[in-house]
Amino acid sequence: MFARRALRDGAVWHYIGLVLIGMGLVQYIPLMMSLVCREWDMALDFLISSSSALLVGGAAALGGRQSRRTKLGWSQGMMVAAGSWFLGTLLCALPYYLSGNYRSYLDSCFDVMSGLTTTGLTMVQDLDHLSDGLNMWRHLLTFIGGQGLVVLALSFLVKGTSGAYKMYVGEAKDERLMPNAVSTTRYIWLISLIYLVLGTLVLWIAGITAGLSADRAFLHGLWVFMAAWSTGGFAPMSQNILYYHSAFYEIATMVFFIIGSFNFALHYAVLTGKRRELVRNVETLSFTVTVTVLTLITTLGLMRLNVYPDAAAAFRKGFYQLISGHTTTGFMTVYARQFHYEWGDIALFAIISAMLLGGSACSTAGGFKGLRIGIIAHTLGRETRRMALPDSTVCIVKYHHIRDVVPDEAQIRSAFMIVILYIVTFAVGTLAGMLSGYSFGMSAFESASVTGNVGLSIGVTQPSMPSALKLTYIVIMWVARLEFMSVLAMAVNIAGKVRKNVLP
Numbered sequence: 001m002f003a004r005r006a007l008r009d010g011a012v013w014h015y016i017g018l019v020l021i022g023m024g025l026v027q028y029i030p031l032m033m034s035l036v037c038r039e040w041d042m043a044l045d046f047l048i049s050s051s052s053a054l055l056v057g058g059a060a061a062l063g064g065r066q067s068r069r070t071k072l073g074w075s076q077g078m079m080v081a082a083g084s085w086f087l088g089t090l091l092c093a094l095p096y097y098l099s100g101n102y103r104s105y106l107d108s109c110f111d112v113m114s115g116l117t118t119t120g121l122t123m124v125q126d127l128d129h130l131s132d133g134l135n136m137w138r139h140l141l142t143f144i145g146g147q148g149l150v151v152l153a154l155s156f157l158v159k160g161t162s163g164a165y166k167m168y169v170g171e172a173k174d175e176r177l178m179p180n181a182v183s184t185t186r187y188i189w190l191i192s193l194i195y196l197v198l199g200t201l202v203l204w205i206a207g208i209t210a211g212l213s214a215d216r217a218f219l220h221g222l223w224v225f226m227a228a229w230s231t232g233g234f235a236p237m238s239q240n241i242l243y244y245h246s247a248f249y250e251i252a253t254m255v256f257f258i259i260g261s262f263n264f265a266l267h268y269a270v271l272t273g274k275r276r277e278l279v280r281n282v283e284t285l286s287f288t289v290t291v292t293v294l295t296l297i298t299t300l301g302l303m304r305l306n307v308y309p310d311a312a313a314a315f316r317k318g319f320y321q322l323i324s325g326h327t328t329t330g331f332m333t334v335y336a337r338q339f340h341y342e343w344g345d346i347a348l349f350a351i352i353s354a355m356l357l358g359g360s361a362c363s364t365a366g367g368f369k370g371l372r373i374g375i376i377a378h379t380l381g382r383e384t385r386r387m388a389l390p391d392s393t394v395c396i397v398k399y400h401h402i403r404d405v406v407p408d409e410a411q412i413r414s415a416f417m418i419v420i421l422y423i424v425t426f427a428v429g430t431l432a433g434m435l436s437g438y439s440f441g442m443s444a445f446e447s448a449s450v451t452g453n454v455g456l457s458i459g460v461t462q463p464s465m466p467s468a469l470k471l472t473y474i475v476i477m478w479v480a481r482l483e484f485m486s487v488l489a490m491a492v493n494i495a496g497k498v499r500k501n502v503l504p
Contacts (some may be wrong), residue, residue: 012076012083013060015167019084019153022055022235023092024050026152029140030095034133042133044100049094056091077167078486084149085478089113092141099134101125103463105156106470111138113474116145117481118364120233120330120455121473123463128240132219135236139223145481146230146260146364147185147192154185192229199225199256203249210246228256230364233330233455240332243319250320253331261287261359262329263371265402274402282399283360283370286377290357291326294350298322301346318347321456326354328366330455339458340442350443355452356426366453366480368422372415374399379412421484425476426451432472433460450476 027050034043050336052088072080077500091110096108106125114121115138124130124138137501144152150167220236227234241253259267266284269277278284298318299311308314317334324331339348378397396407407415426447433443438460446460450473461473479487 009073009076010063011072012079013063015061015072015080015153016083016087017057017059017061017063019080019149020087020091021061022057022090022153023144023149026140026144027053027092027095027137030137031135033136034131037132038187039131041135042095042131043160045095045098046133046137048098049091050076052094056087057273067344072167075354075489075493078489080167081150081482082478082486082490084153085113085116085482088149088367089116089474089478092114092116095134095137096124099131101130101134106467107463110153110470110474112141113477114455115139115141115234116149117141117453117454118146118232118328118366119226119450119477119481121449122234123278123459123461123470125463127236128170130236135219138234139232139236142230142232142234143192143196143226145204147188151185151188151488154182163223165218173354187268189427191264191271193230195256195259197224198223199212199229202252202256206246206249206252207244209251210244217340224253228253228329228331229260231257231260231327231359231365231366231453233324233332235331239335242333242335245250245420247316250316254320254323255327257327257331258323261329261363263360263362263401265362266360269402277402278398282374282378282401286370286373287326287359290354290373291323294326294354295319295322297350298347299347301344302347302348305342305344307342307344307347322351322354325351325449325452325454325456326357327359328355328452328454330449330457332456336457338447339456345441348441348445351456352448355448355454355456356422358452366451368419371401372419375412375415378421379415392435418483422451422480425480425484429472429476432469436466446473447476451480453477453481 007483027046027155031043031046031050034040089109093105093108093112096102096111097105101124102108102111102121103125107218110121110123114118119144130138152165159503200218203225204214204218205221207220208214211215211484212220223234223236224241226232235239235241235243241250244250248446263283264279267280293317295315298321302308302314302318303311308317320331320333336347339351343351356367357373358369359365361369361371375397379398382397397412398404426444429447430440433446434440438441438446442458442460445456445458448454449456460469
């Protein structure tokens with residue numbers, strides 16, 4: 001038994017090592033960008049960081065090489081996901097820290113975790129004059145994080161393993177688009193790369209029409225699309241999408257981050273000819289209902305306070321922020337402090353609700369997820385009907401997600417459990433904000449953004465915030481992105497080893 005456990009631990013380290021190797025290799029992209037732009041210091045920073053990731057990853061992969069054929073259990077698969085994200089954050093923060101654009105290594109780790117989890121909150125200083133190489137790295141992290149670190153490794157570094165699906169599920173994905181997990185992850189990357197070409201082209205044109213030079217418009221289009229598709233919220237300028245002052249740019253980014261928030265299985269269905277799935281799927285239906293209701297509430301709240309001169313302006317500003325929050329993207333066309341000083345409680349209630357509800361399961365989005373909202377709504381409907389009908393009547397819950405599905409009790413319990421964990425995490429983040437000296441409204445808004453991996457900010461997230469709150473937000477982004485189970489599995493495993501080795 002002990003030999004089997006040791007082999008599994010070795011396999012965990014082997015696959016974590018492969019993920020770290022992947023992150024080291026990816027850094028050659030911003031390294032080349034820095035060389036092209038003659039940013040010599042930044043190129044050296046990426047060389048140091050890449051070498052560190054390759055060294056650590058290679059050591060872990062080689063150390064567990066003899067165990068790589070060992071069949072991973074669910075716990076080990078989840079530990080690979082959680083461990084990869086934790087160690088990946090520590091190593092990928094090196095270019096940030098060495099660049100001098102961050103006050104501390106903690107701030108650098110905050111930004112890496114924010115990027116990988118597609119949250120989009122940032123601690124960077126002087127963003128408007130950031131090097132092109134570092135901007136490429138920021139947005140590349142978001143793009144990779146949207147697909148998943150383990151998805152990256154399974155797609156390009158793993159030929160096949162019996163534990164691949166367990167590692168894949170560890171990153172809060174469970175859709176099987178293809179016969180096995182490795183083929184599925186490769187198809188996810190194929191979909192994303194196709195959209196990358198299309199999205200960059202559209203935003204390049206939008207940037208030129210907004211007044212940018214052709215080369216800057218291309219880079220901005222590439223970076224903004226990466227963040228939009230991954231529902232990440234990073235932008236190359238401190239004013240975010242407001243910088244462009246372009247309705248074309250706003251509409252284009254909105255289209256891409258809405259599409260990016262959809263389930264990859266839905267993308268696969270549409271691309272293979274099942275276009276009716278767009279109007280039948282439980283996630284698109286729940287998304288449409290909640291967006292409609294929350295848009296009305298947001299517009300009503302803004303109009304009551306006369307925040308904007310007319311209903312059209314209130315809708316334009318309100319809808320963009322709301323849909324950005326609901327898809328957990330975090331793009332903004334207002335200043336952070338405007339939420340606090342101008343928007344009022346009604347509109348903020350709608351935005352907070354949207355950020356917590358989130359996008360679709362098995363997508364780049366965060367939050368509760370539309371699939372769980374659909375399962376819970378159908379279950380509540382079933383229980384309501386059951387109370388009104390004779391005891392002998394059998395009520396069946398059924399929803400449509402690619403196919404008609406009758407969820408079992410385990411799926412229903414899972415949906416309720418994950419939503420409850422999100423609510424508890426939101427409450428913890430809100431309390432942490434209040435203990436750090438912020439008001440309830442500001443703390444709740446920022447906590448909803450962190451818990452839902454959104455990126456909208458009311459002004460709390462900045463380099464001057466307390467270190468304890470930064471650490472709290474880092475942990476919340478991590479556990480929420482992996483939907484709790486992977487991090488909990490790793491914590492239980494570590495606690496067990498400590499108890500066995502330390503306690504009598």
